[in-house]
Amino acid sequence: MAIDYQPLLDIMGKKKISWYRLEKLGIDNRTVHQLRHNLNITTGTIGKLCKILECQPGDILRYRPDDES
Incomplete structure (x- = not known):
């Protein structure tokens, strides 16, 4: 699993x-x-990004299963 x-x-x-x-x-x-580098970040950071960019979490990240590149 990767974000x-x-x-x-x-x-x-x-x-x-x-x-x-x-x-x-x-x-x-x-x-x-x-x-x-697509590494882990905190939910607090996701919140800050959403506030700065005026968006929702799904607008800035996506789930990618391990078998996808």
Whole structure:
């Protein structure tokens, strides 16, 4: 099982928000690294991202079964 943050990248592109901007808005640089490499993040971080991007959790992440690439 894996969580994929490609939808986050898509919404960031649509809203013209960079990784740098996310850091300035309170997302820690270690968390940005985790997001960029599809690593685990906390639900608190998901909440912060949703507030910043004015979206729902399903708009920024998706579940990808192990057998998919």
